[in-house]
Amino acid sequence: MTTVQETLPAPRTVGLLLRRPRATTGLWSWLTTVDHKKIGILYGGTALVFFVIAGVEGLLIRLQLAGPNGTVLTAAQYNTMFTMHGTTMVFLVGMPLAVAFGNYFIPLMIGARDVAFPRLNMFGYWVFLLGGLFLYSSFFLGGAPDGGWFGYTPLTSTPLNQGFLPGRGPDFWAVGLIMLGIGSVTSAINFIVTILNLRAPGMTLMRMPLFVWMMLVVAFLTAFAMPPVTAALLMIIFDRNFGTLFFNAAAGGDPLLYQHLFWLFGHPEVYILILPGMGIVSEILPVFSRKPLFGYAVVVFSGIAIGFLGWGVWAHHMFATGLGPVAVSAFGLATMLIAVPTGVKIFNWLGTVWGGSLRLQTPMLFALGFIAMFTLGGLSGVTHSIVPADTQQTDTYYVVAHFHYVLFGGLVFAIFGGLYYWWPKVFGRMLDERLGKLNFWLMLIGFNLTFFPMHILGLQGMPRRTYRYAEGMGWDDLNLLVTLGSFVIAASVATFLVNVALSTRRGAAAGPDPWDGRTLEWSTSSPPPEYNFAAIPRVGARDDFWHRKYTEDAQGRLVPLPAGGADAATATAGSPPGSGHAVGDGHGDGHGIHMPSPSYFPLVMALGLPILGYAAVFKNPWLAIPGLVVLLYGMYAWAIEPATAED
Amino acid sequence: MTDAVIATGAAHLDEHEHTGTGLANTKLGMWVFLASECLFFGGFISAYLLYRGRIVEGPTPREVYNIPFTSVTSFILLMSSLTMVLALAAIQRADDRRFRIWILATALFGLVFIGGQVYEFTEFYQEGLALSTNVFGSSFFVLTGLHGAHVTAGIVWLLSLWAMSTQQKLGAADAERVEVAGLYWHFVDVVWIVIFTVVYLIPT
Numbered sequence: 001m002t003t004v005q006e007t008l009p010a011p012r013t014v015g016l017l018l019r020r021p022r023a024t025t026g027l028w029s030w031l032t033t034v035d036h037k038k039i040g041i042l043y044g045g046t047a048l049v050f051f052v053i054a055g056v057e058g059l060l061i062r063l064q065l066a067g068p069n070g071t072v073l074t075a076a077q078y079n080t081m082f083t084m085h086g087t088t089m090v091f092l093v094g095m096p097l098a099v100a101f102g103n104y105f106i107p108l109m110i111g112a113r114d115v116a117f118p119r120l121n122m123f124g125y126w127v128f129l130l131g132g133l134f135l136y137s138s139f140f141l142g143g144a145p146d147g148g149w150f151g152y153t154p155l156t157s158t159p160l161n162q163g164f165l166p167g168r169g170p171d172f173w174a175v176g177l178i179m180l181g182i183g184s185v186t187s188a189i190n191f192i193v194t195i196l197n198l199r200a201p202g203m204t205l206m207r208m209p210l211f212v213w214m215m216l217v218v219a220f221l222t223a224f225a226m227p228p229v230t231a232a233l234l235m236i237i238f239d240r241n242f243g244t245l246f247f248n249a250a251a252g253g254d255p256l257l258y259q260h261l262f263w264l265f266g267h268p269e270v271y272i273l274i275l276p277g278m279g280i281v282s283e284i285l286p287v288f289s290r291k292p293l294f295g296y297a298v299v300v301f302s303g304i305a306i307g308f309l310g311w312g313v314w315a316h317h318m319f320a321t322g323l324g325p326v327a328v329s330a331f332g333l334a335t336m337l338i339a340v341p342t343g344v345k346i347f348n349w350l351g352t353v354w355g356g357s358l359r360l361q362t363p364m365l366f367a368l369g370f371i372a373m374f375t376l377g378g379l380s381g382v383t384h385s386i387v388p389a390d391t392q393q394t395d396t397y398y399v400v401a402h403f404h405y406v407l408f409g410g411l412v413f414a415i416f417g418g419l420y421y422w423w424p425k426v427f428g429r430m431l432d433e434r435l436g437k438l439n440f441w442l443m444l445i446g447f448n449l450t451f452f453p454m455h456i457l458g459l460q461g462m463p464r465r466t467y468r469y470a471e472g473m474g475w476d477d478l479n480l481l482v483t484l485g486s487f488v489i490a491a492s493v494a495t496f497l498v499n500v501a502l503s504t505r506r507g508a509a510a511g512p513d514p515w516d517g518r519t520l521e522w523s524t525s526s527p528p529p530e531y532n533f534a535a536i537p538r539v540g541a542r543d544d545f546w547h548r549k550y551t552e553d554a555q556g557r558l559v560p561l562p563a564g565g566a567d568a569a570t571a572t573a574g575s576p577p578g579s580g581h582a583v584g585d586g587h588g589d590g591h592g593i594h595m596p597s598p599s600y601f602p603l604v605m606a607l608g609l610p611i612l613g614y615a616a617v618f619k620n621p622w623l624a625i626p627g628l629v630v631l632l633y634g635m636y637a638w639a640i641e642p643a644t645a646e647d
Numbered sequence: 648m649t650d651a652v653i654a655t656g657a658a659h660l661d662e663h664e665h666t667g668t669g670l671a672n673t674k675l676g677m678w679v680f681l682a683s684e685c686l687f688f689g690g691f692i693s694a695y696l697l698y699r700g701r702i703v704e705g706p707t708p709r710e711v712y713n714i715p716f717t718s719v720t721s722f723i724l725l726m727s728s729l730t731m732v733l734a735l736a737a738i739q740r741a742d743d744r745r746f747r748i749w750i751l752a753t754a755l756f757g758l759v760f761i762g763g764q765v766y767e768f769t770e771f772y773q774e775g776l777a778l779s780t781n782v783f784g785s786s787f788f789v790l791t792g793l794h795g796a797h798v799t800a801g802i803v804w805l806l807s808l809w810a811m812s813t814q815q816k817l818g819a820a821d822a823e824r825v826e827v828a829g830l831y832w833h834f835v836d837v838v839w840i841v842i843f844t845v846v847y848l849i850p851t
Contacts, residue, residue: 244779
């Protein structure tokens, strides 16, 4: 190892225009950081801002539909709202929040000091932020996207001058999504390499925490699902701007090709969104039940099975397009099949909770809420595999109810559980339990008030994506209830924000291990030092940290181990902060550990993309030149600059 | 702090260090990226295949393709994979002079291929096939054009490696950088084998 290092070339001193950033605090340190934990916080904070924006869009939709003949929004504004609500929630909230947790906790959970490509990590974040800003800049620059989050052709692909959609919305949407796809694929590659290559000694694949496993599956799904939609979006851009005929039926083009390519991405995307939630819940349940995860291997393999089967069900989004009986039956069967590994997981979670010594603190409440709500969403999902029923439900509020039970009742509940669970680790302070419980109950009640009646409305035939409905359809009361429920959800999110503000000011110090955790991230201080672990841990078992703290007596009862783990075992909620160092860690303060150095160039390179994006939207080749210059300068300076500064 | 601790600290972020898969980080990352690219090209290849029988007006593939010409440029592109392998072997032996010869040859073969593509596009256009003529024109030009863009990016990459070598900034210790570039280059060649077979050779 050391001999290899000696043969490395001498330090390269190249004029890069920008000198290596040195700030370790303040704005510049955040702009140039390559620390996976800081990047994780950036992802999470940015995604939560977009979550509030998407929430406001959802509330506007609900205000419009609170009663018949709503007048809050015009039809065009309504189209914009549901398009941007969906696009934002999927690409700017769901995916980046999972990446936020992954960024922060994958290296900590596998005993690594950082991700495999720290600068690529930062590039991914900048592309996400700039892509989001690019999408939202459309509101001021010629029309926000209004063709739905799915952007079906030929609605979105017809050229501007003959278009059904006024304005440049589809261009902003297609270019913005390609950008966000680039960011997602880079972070997926980073996660895959990190998880496969950087595990601490002894951290075999089957000892990895479930969250890491699920993020590995998600990373593969992301890497393979984004390219088909990128191809489809490029075809839209070519059709709209360069006269190609991909989706022009009169010239032999086939709009259904778009739907196939989109849902070939879109269905794996559903699992990209939900599997991180399943991973988070699989971490929370064992800790708060004080039992190992029931059937670890089965949960891992059913996660992988979902990852594979997720590729064979996309056409169930297209049952109403006339695919023919054979295709429809095959996809219906595959859809039933994918419910099996999902159901297996639900039973494993129940088995984990069963007979445990439960502590019903806020993370656990959200995890249990996840199981219940996700099961309901899964059950309505199975009804979609019955093709005749699905044909009836297509484009009604029944579908809206279904996917909100999966994505809100599933993903968002898990995300909030994860936020309460890991907040003390990330910020060193506890969130308030009473406000947390209020947050949970408001969210559970508000969520069910909002989305349960939609099942009934849908079965009564209320169509989705329609900006108003007439009186006397029998939909008035339920719609009012739904709107009231949506404001209860808003109140619960506000409770969370209040909780965060209070915690920052006077939250109890967390200590390294407030929940008596099982995985490696709890073995280091809260927040962890920049280098995570002063000494790379050596892993001897699944839930290694737990086994350092506890053993079992002859009757199978837990017995705290006196040595090494004792200080962690007493570090429960509310106790003074720990020494700030890993349990059982004999090494010093991490002095001499070389971490990758901060860099400007991921930001510079990412800045080239929105410039190129505007060039594409406005068909302005002159704008492409500065875009390319910035992109290439960032790329070359990045390649030449050594990852770690010589000091 | 002893040197040993410094070494273990830095080593974890060092690409030459032992990894879980035994593959260097950059190489594994490139493999995943290339796998992802397969689906990108797959989208456009399926569009081409779907549309080949649906030409409403304008030239058909048979009327414009010049198979002997494209076979020659395809052969040259495939030969560039051979010179790429020779370039990698040279830099692994620390033979900078031969490395520069072979890497330039690789870039040159790539340029010949791109020149052939420009010629071919011009010919087709003069025979009346444009992006907006029919679905064949749309799907053909976008698919092969995107492949050409990938080859062009590869040529820029190869020439950058060559420039670094002339300034003594690329030695045997950096052979992995060349290997990763080589992976990309071979991938672009393999994709062309698929495109040439599916798009040009299999009759409608």
